[in-house]
Amino acid sequence: MNRSSLLSLLIAFVLAIAAVVGVQTYLRSQQAALLADNTTKSIPQNTIVVAAQPLRFGKIIEPGSLRVIDWPSDIVPKGAYRTVAEVIGETGEPRYVMSAVETGEPLLTSKITGPGQRATLSAALSPGMKAVSIRVNDVFGVAGFVLPGDRVDVMLTRTIENAATAAASVSTDVLLQGVKVLAIDQLADDRADNPAVVKTITFEVSTSEAQKLTLAQSIGTLSLALRNVGSSARETITAVNINDLDGSTSSELTKPEKPKPKTVVRKPTTTTVAVYRDSERTEYNVLSEIK
Numbered sequence: 334m335n336r337s338s339l340l341s342l343l344i345a346f347v348l349a350i351a352a353v354v355g356v357q358t359y360l361r362s363q364q365a366a367l368l369a370d371n372t373t374k375s376i377p378q379n380t381i382v383v384a385a386q387p388l389r390f391g392k393i394i395e396p397g398s399l400r401v402i403d404w405p406s407d408i409v410p411k412g413a414y415r416t417v418a419e420v421i422g423e424t425g426e427p428r429y430v431m432s433a434v435e436t437g438e439p440l441l442t443s444k445i446t447g448p449g450q451r452a453t454l455s456a457a458l459s460p461g462m463k464a465v466s467i468r469v470n471d472v473f474g475v476a477g478f479v480l481p482g483d484r485v486d487v488m489l490t491r492t493i494e495n496a497a498t499a500a501a502s503v504s505t506d507v508l509l510q511g512v513k514v515l516a517i518d519q520l521a522d523d524r525a526d527n528p529a530v531v532k533t534i535t536f537e538v539s540t541s542e543a544q545k546l547t548l549a550q551s552i553g554t555l556s557l558a559l560r561n562v563g564s565s566a567r568e569t570i571t572a573v574n575i576n577d578l579d580g581s582t583s584s585e586l587t588k589p590e591k592p593k594p595k596t597v598v599r600k601p602t603t604t605t606v607a608v609y610r611d612s613e614r615t616e617y618n619v620l621s622e623i624k
Contacts (some may be wrong), residue, residue, distance in 0.1 A: 345607070353535050378404065379403070379407070379415065380401050380415050381401070381413050382399050382413070382420055383401075383436075384398065384435065384436055384437065385398055385399055385441060386432070387434065387525065390457075390522045391521075399417050401415075401417060413439050417603055428445050428452070429451065430446075431446055432523060433522060435524075454515060454521055457521065463540060466534065467487075467534060467536070468532060469533065469534055470530065474557060475558070477526045480523075482514065483513075484562075485514060486508065486557070487536075487557060488505055488508060488553070489507075490504070491552050492494075492553070502574050503552075503575055505572065505573050506571075506573075508555070509538070509546070510567050513537045514537075515535045517534055534557070555607040607619070
């Protein structure tokens, strides 16, 4: 190997080492810059109060049933509490659960009563709404599958009399749609999942809807239709009467009677026959045909 070749190889080796050192230096500087940038940014650290165990309607809120967790965000749920002391309050007056809370779920002001307030159904009503109860049985109450928090349609079946014709007809109409169930009998836990046959169901309705329900109970029979949990749209529905039912019953009742055929009475006709005996003439009336 001559001298020039050896010199070229040495220069290439030096340049390679310089390139490796330069890349390592650049990577170290970028890593240091990222670390410095992360240290300068402050990660928001909030706290929020959640349920340490399932809380149901009417249960008194105790410190042992709550716990505080870190909430790494500036945005917290509306009505959330940051410390257990905020929930219990300085006066120590009891607070009760109005809407069921599961373990780990944030505790909100809308789900509990104020200090010293009772856990009554009136406190669970939305502003401007009323609570009205109707009597049901295992059939009209959807076999006990209607539970607090469900939405139902209320149907009215009644007999309508026609004063002009003195005839009566039975019809069923949807009185209210998408009504919220507040309680069944005296159970208002909206997380209840065991079907039960009950005698009364309490709804959350407006004042005009409360009037309709009260009047409807006195003029007919009320029954319920359970809605899908995600169904809230109102439907355009017309009343159904017996003429709308399929089968022979409706057609037989509405089909006009056929007129009875008239009976034609045919009268007999006669003719006169004369008979001569010697010189004496005798006439006889003889039946000729039936017309």
